[in-house]
Amino acid sequence: MQNHRFAVLTLALACLLPRLASAATPYRSAQQILDASPDSDWRTPDPANLLYMNLPAGRVIIELAPAFAPQHVGNIQTLAHEHFWDGESIYRAQDNFVVQFGDADADDAAKAKALGSAKRKLPAEFQRDSKGLTVSLLPDRDGWADQTGFVDGFPVGQDRKDGKTWLAHCYGALGAGRNNEEDSSIGAELYVVTGQSPRQLDRNITVVGRVLQGMELLSALPRGPAPMGFYADPAQRTAIQSIQRASDVPAAERPRLQVLRTDSRTFADATEARRNRVDDFYKRPAGHIDLCNIPVPVR
């Protein structure tokens, strides 16, 4: 009998079983490329831009993107510093879409949590000028954007004609919920993408960062009832013990964490290895990779 237990196991381990692409340039899997990476290809995120979301089941670590949403990031930093989310909850989990968290009573003036010194109004930050950004571009075509790539670890879309760049709604993206008015988000109610990348939201909502670690604490939450996923019973919500800025936590208590530089040779090579998998498992390398199928390694 075939060893079926390892069928899909093999699939993912395939990258550990390289075969020679040619005698001159042996294929290396993404994992092998990562294992051989120099330390200089890794960066330590600025603790001012890291959030620790502490849940009963563990910690989610988020990196904010001030280069794309400076005003929202500033407000989020204020809210975290002033303990806005401590004792609040994840009150929505919609299958194949998002989890959403913040103050479940925000729409009830009598119960809403005070926003402290955070701003009550911010401009929309859906996109920014491409000028001043160094984008590691992908050669792959994309249906949603003129071109795509990465900026400092964040997947982005870019339009050459209008000179704009924006954070893409890939798995793990953190966005600021809003009402119909485009300037109606302030970063107090946030969502994380847990499903197939909903890139129709790109340039329609302010993306403020992405989850670096702990996605499985969000993605495996029991779904709320369809279609929207808001829990019917408040008891089903997941308590947020606290959301802290890493820079508010003593340095000795911060987990050590590094992110692969997306402008590194290692990242480019690992992405190419995923684009064209040459191993014993894959019979037909795709010759393509989608922006949202590229993991940004964290160690």
Next chain:
Amino acid sequence: MQNHRFAVLTLALACLLPRLASAATPYRSAQQILDASPDSDWRTPDPANLLYMNLPAGRVIIELAPAFAPQHVGNIQTLAHEHFWDGESIYRAQDNFVVQFGDADADDAAKAKALGSAKRKLPAEFQRDSKGLTVSLLPDRDGWADQTGFVDGFPVGQDRKDGKTWLAHCYGALGAGRNNEEDSSIGAELYVVTGQSPRQLDRNITVVGRVLQGMELLSALPRGPAPMGFYADPAQRTAIQSIQRASDVPAAERPRLQVLRTDSRTFADATEARRNRVDDFYKRPAGHIDLCNIPVPVR
């Protein structure tokens, strides 16, 4: 204060708040189009091709695709009829990728469950001739395939040059795990896509069907340890009470379920409404939709 609670709520409800695209052709949301659909645009799947996967938390309903993987589907029907999976388990949940189920002891000859009258060897069924298929094509460009569309409710990729069509690895796709040999799957060990569509697997593995209902029972399972997601402790596995063919269940006990015909005007119009959302929420309609972002409605 902004009504932040409803920020992302609005996002999804936006389709219920249409505005006129023009006086002559008012925009209708996908939901409005579905609500107005004639009964003739819906089909009742053949119970011979439906599986009920009964879990402690509820039922997952799967539609098999004999037009694409006739031999695998035949074997799966035999295995279900002979109760192969009853008492087996979901033994793997890898975040942003797949859940996998079947006989966790399949690789241990002493413990492996007997395969009964199922075949021990099948040919790979990665793709099929396009001839004889009616594909409802999408106009949207795709990085993974020459063109994409739907056949009888299943998302497909297609290559005009080599005349082949294949089932795409979108959310909810059911695939047959295999070893390195392309003909090493028999449909006993199966996986369901729960993460960002891993379309690099297209044409590398036999896809046998898709989940119609109950995805949230699979997608919200606690993840096993990285990198592969196999549970370290067998007690963490999710028991499969049974997997039944609907046709083995008395007709009166089968849930009534219909799937929107993907060759219907309703499906085409709803997809167009998602491609270009014209409502109070969206500021910039995408003008594009990805194959794996198109839901196939079930009622």
